[in-house]
Amino acid sequence: MNLFVILAVLTAVCLNVAFSRRSSRKHRNYSREMCQAGDGSTYKGYVSKSAYGHRCLRWRFLENHHNYCRNPDQSLMPWCYVRRGRKIVREDCRIPKCFTPTPTPTPSPAVDTEVTCGERSERRMNKVVGGSFTPIDSHPWVAAIYNRKRFLCGGSLIAPCWVLTAAHCFEKGDATNIRILSVYLGKTAINETDAEREQSFTVEKFIIHQRFNASTYDNDIALLKIKGSNGRCAVKSASARTVCLPPSHTQLPAGFQCSVAGFGKERFSAWDYSQYLKKAEVNLISQTDCTSKSYYGDLITKNMICAGSPDWSTDACSGDSGGPLVCEVSGRMFLFGVVSWGENCAMKNKPGVYTQITNYNKWIAANTELSDYTQGKMYPQK
Numbered sequence: 076m077n078l079f080v081i082l083a084v085l086t087a088v089c090l091n092v093a094f095s096r097r098s099s100r101k102h103r104n105y106s107r108e109m110c111q112a113g114d115g116s117t118y119k120g121y122v123s124k125s126a127y128g129h130r131c132l133r134w135r136f137l138e139n140h141h142n143y144c145r146n147p148d149q150s151l152m153p154w155c156y157v158r159r160g161r162k163i164v165r166e167d168c169r170i171p172k173c174f175t176p177t178p179t180p181t182p183s184p185a186v187d188t189e190v191t192c193g194e195r196s197e198r199r200m201n202k203v204v205g206g207s208f209t210p211i212d213s214h215p216w217v218a219a220i221y222n223r224k225r226f227l228c229g230g231s232l233i234a235p236c237w238v239l240t241a242a243h244c245f246e247k248g249d250a251t252n253i254r255i256l257s258v259y260l261g262k263t264a265i266n267e268t269d270a271e272r273e274q275s276f277t278v279e280k281f282i283i284h285q286r287f288n289a290s291t292y293d294n295d296i297a298l299l300k301i302k303g304s305n306g307r308c309a310v311k312s313a314s315a316r317t318v319c320l321p322p323s324h325t326q327l328p329a330g331f332q333c334s335v336a337g338f339g340k341e342r343f344s345a346w347d348y349s350q351y352l353k354k355a356e357v358n359l360i361s362q363t364d365c366t367s368k369s370y371y372g373d374l375i376t377k378n379m380i381c382a383g384s385p386d387w388s389t390d391a392c393s394g395d396s397g398g399p400l401v402c403e404v405s406g407r408m409f410l411f412g413v414v415s416w417g418e419n420c421a422m423k424n425k426p427g428v429y430t431q432i433t434n435y436n437k438w439i440a441a442n443t444e445l446s447d448y449t450q451g452k453m454y455p456q457k
Contacts, residue, residue, distance in 0.1 A: 111170040114266050115146045115153040118170055123155075125166035131155035132163065144168035149266045151224045167224070178271055185311040186235045189447045193319035193407030211263045211272070211352055214336040216318035216399060216408075219259045220244065220299070226265045229337045229398030230258065230299065231410050232317050234448050236308035239439070240397035241413050241430065242287040242297040253278040258301050261314035264351050265338050272314040276301035282442050284435075293376045295415045295430045297397075298442055318401060321409045322451030323436035329361035333382060333402035335414060335427065337395030357382040357400075359411075360426050369424050378434050380412055383426030400429045405455045 108119035122144045123131045131142040132155065144153040153168045195215055211217065218230035218238045230240035238258055245251045254277075261273040280300035287294045301308060309315050327333075336354040365371055365381035375381065382400060400412030412429025419425060436449040 110173040111153065112173040112175075113268065114149060114151055115170055116149055118144070118146060118153050120144075120170065122153075122168055122170055124168070125155060125157050126169040127157075127166055129157035129159065129166060131157060131168075144170060151221075151266060186309065187311050187317040189234075189450075189452055191311070192317040192448070192453060193409060194316060195408065211261055211314045214334075214352070214354060214399070214401070215261070215312075215314050215316040216401075216410075217260075217262075217336050217352065219262045219265060219338065220397065221257045221259070223255045224257070226338060227256075228396045229414065231399040231401075231413070232260060232309055232315065233320060233410065233439070234308075234317055234443065234445050235310075236300055236302070237443050237445065238299040238301055239410070239413065239432075240297050240299065241415055242283045242295050243289065243292055243415070244397050245281075245283065245297065248283055248287070248289075249281075251281055251283075253281045256281070256299070258299060260309055261312070262352070272312070274303065274309055274312075274315055276303050276309075278302075284438065291374070291376065292416050292428075293378055295378075296413060296432075296435055296438075298439065300443075317448075318399060319407050319409045319453050320436065320439070320449055320451055321404075321411060321433055321454050323433055323449070325433045325451065325454065327359055327402055327404075327411065329359055329364070331359045331402060332356055333359060333400055333411065335382070335395065335398065335400050337398035337414065355384070357384055357427065359402075365426065365428075370426070371418075371428070375428065378431050379415065380429050380431045381426040382412065382429060387423045387426075400427075407453055409451075409454065 108117055110120070111118055120143065123142050125131060125144075131144060133140045133142045134145065142155065144155045146153040153170050154165055155168060156163050157166050195213060216232045218232055218240070219226060220228045220230050220238070220240060228240055228244035230238040233239045242248075256278040258276045258278060259273055260276075261269065263269070278299050279302045282298040284294040284296045287296070334354050334356050336352060338352060360381040360383060362375070362380070366373065366375045370381070395414045398414045399410050400414065401408045402411050403409075410432050412432060415428050415430050417425060417427045436451070440446045440449040
């Protein structure tokens with residue numbers, strides 16, 4: 076009789092423990108951990124093969140040393156290491172997406188023209204080194220360029236179908252495979268997706284300046300023609316606008332305040348790029364100062380301009396390459412530079428160096444047939 080009572084008590088305790096575990100899993104939103112939400116950083120499921128069908132290898136640095144797909148480094152999706160022949164390589168995984176109610180789309184057919192460029196929302200809140208986080212609405216022309224789903228460089232939307240960036244972003248030059256490139260507008264974070272605000276594109280055409288010098292970074296400029304899955308170009312919205320091009324050979328005086336925006340490192344020694352878009356205010360530096368021996372000397376060509384903060388606390392940095400240096404003139408934002416190079420980041424007497432856009436109006440027009448845009452119609456006349 077006593078033995079029967081003991082067994083009954085033990086059974087009740089086991090049932091209670093099991094029920095508690097189930098309840099705690101519900102509180103953890105267990106169902107969301109078994110599918111991919113966002114970039115899949117929270118995925119805890121059991122897929123153990125890559126999208127190509129290769130069996131995943133066991134993780135050495137994760138708890139339990141399992142071989143399930145994970146996203147430990149905040150890439151665009153879960154992945155794993157696989158063995159391919161004698162090599163161990165990284166491959167993305169195909170994880171079922173978590174169901175999210177699709178918001179009712181309210182697409183606008185409006186597109187920017189040469190007379191509506193350089194306008195932005197009044198939301199200018201809140202690193203580029205130094206500076207501050209900024210919503211994409213404050214720099215809606217900033218494009219994020221990806222190579223095989225990994226962030227590569229920044230760029231600027233100069234017309235609905237064209238993005239301007241830096242030539243040095245593409246190591247293979249003219250031989251770059253455009254099929255592995257993608258371009259996003261409306262991104263505030265490089266590894267997060269906001270379907271309501273973002274627009275994604277493939278690259279239809281890639282043009283690198285024919286005289287780009289990979290050693291000196293002279294003529295560090297390139298163009299990407301973009302196309303959406305629906306065959307359209309960029310649609311005008313608060314988070315996707317074109318930036319104005321100033322007239323050919325226009326120059327602003329030294330000390331003029333401009334701004335640079337991008338997803339680059341917050342300091343030269345940083346391990347990763349900034350996850351979120353950042354901006355910094357910088358002042359233009361005269362060609363005389365920038366070509367002096369205490370700055371860069373003869374490394375600066377006529378196709379380059381320099382900009383930095385007076386106290387050297389803010390600057391463009393690695394990962395900002397290709398992004399915009401914009402200056403406000405009569406209430407509109409004009410693209411005067413493309414982030415090109417510099418010695419370290421925010422270093423005294425070593426300002427950021429930018430490709431001088433106003434030297435390339437004819438080149439841009441010849442390659443894009445955007446003569447209406449490259450004339451700088453919205454720049455105030457003297």
